[in-house]
Amino acid sequence: xxxxxxxxxxxxxxxxxxxxxxxxxxxxxxxxxxxxxxxxxxxxxxxxxxxxxxxxxxxxxxxxxxxxxxxxxxxxxxxxxxxxxxxxxxxxxxxxxxxxxxxxxxxxxxxxxxxxxxxxxxxxxxxxxxxxxxxxxxxxxxxxxxxxxxxxxxxxxxxxxxxxxxxxxxxxxxxxxxxxxxxxxxxxxxxxxxxxxxxxxxxxxxxxxxxxxxxxxxxxxxxxxxxxxxxxxxxxxxxxxxxxxxxxxxxxxxxxxxxxxxxxxxxxxxxxxxxxxxxxxxxxxxxxxxxxxxxxx
Amino acid sequence: xxxxxxxxxxxxxxxxxxxxxxxxxxxxxxxxxxxxxxxxxxxxxxxxxxxxxxxxxxxxxxxxxxxxxxxxxxxxxxxxxxxxxxxxxxxxxxxxxxxxxxxxxxxxxxxxxxxxxxxxxxxxxxxxxxxxxxxxxxxxxxxxxxxxxxxxxxxxxxxxxxxxxxxxxxxxxxxxxxxxxxxxxxxxxxxxxxxxxxxxxxxxxxxxxxxxxxxxxxxxxxxxxxxxxxxxxxxxxxxxxxxxxxxxxxxxxxxxxxxxxxxxxxxxxxxxxxxxxxxxxxxxxxxxxxxxxxxxxxxxxxxxxxxxxxxxxxxxxxxxxxxxxxxxxxxxxxxxxxxxxxxxxxxxxxxxxxxxxxxxxxxxxxxxxxxxxxxxxxxxxxxxxxxxxxxxxxxxxxxx
Numbered sequence: 001x002x003x004x005x006x007x008x009x010x011x012x013x014x015x016x017x018x019x020x021x022x023x024x025x026x027x028x029x030x031x032x033x034x035x036x037x038x039x040x041x042x043x044x045x046x047x048x049x050x051x052x053x054x055x056x057x058x059x060x061x062x063x064x065x066x067x068x069x070x071x072x073x074x075x076x077x078x079x080x081x082x083x084x085x086x087x088x089x090x091x092x093x094x095x096x097x098x099x100x101x102x103x104x105x106x107x108x109x110x111x112x113x114x115x116x117x118x119x120x121x122x123x124x125x126x127x128x129x130x131x132x133x134x135x136x137x138x139x140x141x142x143x144x145x146x147x148x149x150x151x152x153x154x155x156x157x158x159x160x161x162x163x164x165x166x167x168x169x170x171x172x173x174x175x176x177x178x179x180x181x182x183x184x185x186x187x188x189x190x191x192x193x194x195x196x197x198x199x200x201x202x203x204x205x206x207x208x209x210x211x212x213x214x215x216x217x218x219x220x221x222x223x224x225x226x227x228x229x230x231x232x233x234x235x236x237x238x239x240x241x242x243x244x245x246x247x248x249x250x251x252x253x254x255x256x257x258x259x260x261x262x263x264x265x266x267x268x269x270x271x272x273x274x275x276x277x278x279x280x281x282x283x284x285x286x287x288x289x290x291x292x293x294x295x296x297x
Numbered sequence: 298x299x300x301x302x303x304x305x306x307x308x309x310x311x312x313x314x315x316x317x318x319x320x321x322x323x324x325x326x327x328x329x330x331x332x333x334x335x336x337x338x339x340x341x342x343x344x345x346x347x348x349x350x351x352x353x354x355x356x357x358x359x360x361x362x363x364x365x366x367x368x369x370x371x372x373x374x375x376x377x378x379x380x381x382x383x384x385x386x387x388x389x390x391x392x393x394x395x396x397x398x399x400x401x402x403x404x405x406x407x408x409x410x411x412x413x414x415x416x417x418x419x420x421x422x423x424x425x426x427x428x429x430x431x432x433x434x435x436x437x438x439x440x441x442x443x444x445x446x447x448x449x450x451x452x453x454x455x456x457x458x459x460x461x462x463x464x465x466x467x468x469x470x471x472x473x474x475x476x477x478x479x480x481x482x483x484x485x486x487x488x489x490x491x492x493x494x495x496x497x498x499x500x501x502x503x504x505x506x507x508x509x510x511x512x513x514x515x516x517x518x519x520x521x522x523x524x525x526x527x528x529x530x531x532x533x534x535x536x537x538x539x540x541x542x543x544x545x546x547x548x549x550x551x552x553x554x555x556x557x558x559x560x561x562x563x564x565x566x567x568x569x570x571x572x573x574x575x576x577x578x579x580x581x582x583x584x585x586x587x588x589x590x591x592x593x594x595x596x597x598x599x600x601x602x603x604x605x606x607x608x609x610x611x612x613x614x615x616x617x618x619x620x621x622x623x624x625x626x627x628x629x630x631x632x633x634x635x636x637x638x639x640x641x642x643x644x645x646x647x648x649x650x651x652x653x654x655x656x657x658x659x660x661x662x663x664x665x666x667x668x669x670x671x672x673x674x675x676x677x678x679x680x681x682x683x684x685x686x687x688x689x690x691x692x693x694x695x696x697x
Contacts, residue, residue, distance in 0.1 A: 049512060075509065081507065095513070098310070098510070142509060
């Protein structure tokens with residue numbers, strides 16, 4: 001299990017992390033979610049040892065992480081970086097060697113990684129000669145090439161086309177299935193929802209929710225309905241309903257949170273009165289709704 | 298479990314620096330050009346070397362005899378003089394003006410040169426004066442009624458014996474010449490290799506690869522590996538250049554003491570290594586406080602000034618290897634690579650001085666490395682220009 005325990009870090013007067021703690025079990029894939037500046041990158045940098053924490057520690061399999069252990073972590077920084085003038089193959093072998101692999105092993109492992117990521121035919125090229133998408137794949141190969149025990153990826157999906165995103169999602173699932181704890185940050189909440197069973201939500205340097213998405217939903221006691229009305233419905237007809245709060249406005253409708261006294265039937269009646277009802281359902285809170293709920297609560 | 302390699306990370310870094318730079322086309326071309334220059338230099342030296350040579354014009358028969366005597370006297374000094382006869386003074390004057398001859402003797406009564414003192418012909422002029430003075434003294438003695446033998450014994454008095462206070466043998470002279478050329482060349486290379494270190498640091502910062510690297514190895518390993526790799530490559534390049542240069546010079550017959558030259562080069566390279574480690578740690582800091590190659594020149598300016606100042610102090614010290622300035626310069630790390638090798642081959646450095654100098658240099662570098670690593674660690678993940686003062690003041694950590 002990878003444990004982040006009470007991580008705290010300030011930059012001057014800014015508190016970037018304020019006692020961040022969460023665990024990632026072996027084989028678990030955790031989406032690390034939060035708005036810009038919430039502390040995702042800082043927390044991940046501390047986890048892989050690029051940055052030091054003011055307080056708190058990182059443990060892997062029950063022991064504090066030192067330089068030797070970190071060599072077996074895989075990390076992909078948010079700001080991608082490779083030697084532009086170096087050949088793909090040499091570069092990946094070099095990084096694998098730095099992670100402690102023997103020369104033969106580094107080479108074999110590199111060949112495997114570029115094959116999985118679909119850049120095997122470009123290994124003799126310099127990095128600068130590759131398209132951005134392929135550079136991104138090489139970057140991921142750099143995080144995977146030493147068969148890491150732990151994977152920490154900062155915004156790995158940013159900048160990927162849909163095909164690349166599918167390849168990446170597949171690779172991450174494989175890694176998790178092989179028992180590697182995977183934690184990655186993302187702005188794309190729908191993607192996290194699709195890919196991850198569990199999430200850690202961070203806001204202003206604090207973890208505001210952590211757990212399986214299903215459990216977080218179940219714990220979310222709110223009653224949400226999604227309603228869409230076509231025709232000459234006056235805008236915001238739902239806003240005037242008593243005991244109803246707008247969670248997420250949609251074209252011609254909204255996702256509404258009902259307080260205890262209001263029943264679904266009352267909302268449906270109001271919708272009918274406003275126009276032709278195209279959609280009406282009781283919905284589970286999405287990740288972004290859970291996030292908003294956690295931040296407000 | 299995967300097999301682990303326990304090879305030091307800094308050695309892996311060093312090997313990358315070495316191999317990648319060796320593969321670099323620019324490096325290969327510049328090495329080739331340097332070798333060509335060295336070879337060209339050796340060829341030129343063997344063609345135009347082999348002693349000094351002068352051209353002497355003469356007008357009139359008496360002057361021709363004087364000219365022949367000058368040729369004979371010059372031969373003893375390993376100087377070749379060629380005599381050209383001219384019919385008139387005007388013709389001789391024209392030849393001197395045109396540079397066809399270095400000087401002309403007119404009817405044993407005057408010597409024409411282009412300007413006084415002559416740019417090159419000083420030695421020639423002295424010989425002419427000596428020969429004609431002797432001739433005039435001879436005819437004066439003849440006029441006074443002395444016999445040929447008496448005149449000969451009076452004029453061929455043996456020269457005054459010379460008492461050398463600090464004998465400088467031919468071998469030391471040649472070694473010192475090798476050192477001088479070597480030191481000048483190396484100082485340029487010191488700057489070039491230092492720049493590689495700084496530019497390499499900036500490359501890692503600007504391409505952001507440094508964050509990937511620092512998740513694997515410590516900044517100190519990265520820095521040490523970089524300096525070691527570039528230093529090794531630089532040393533190999535210099536050894537190659539020196540080997541080619543010495544071999545070619547020996548084949549061309551320029552060097553009289555090849556072993557001495559090789560030893561001299563050895564001293565130069567030894568002090569180069571010390572100097573390189575000293576300067577390259579400073580260059581690494583200069584590189585780590587900027588994030589774009591364009592900004593590098595500005596941060597390197599103080600370092601460049603230090604190197605240039607050291608260069609002039611060193612050159613001054615070379616002129617007078619036993620001066621106080623030379624002794625001090627040969628002990629201080631920034632100037633020792635320039636000043637010490639010359640003093641060693643000239644036999645003017647008592648044993649304790651090279652030993653002390655090397656120790657001071659190693660100690661200074663050893664003290665500098667942790668400082669450089671600290672600065673480097675703090676600066677390397679920041680982007681934009683970092684102020685030295687901030688780094689010194691910062692608490693012991695890196696910023697994002």
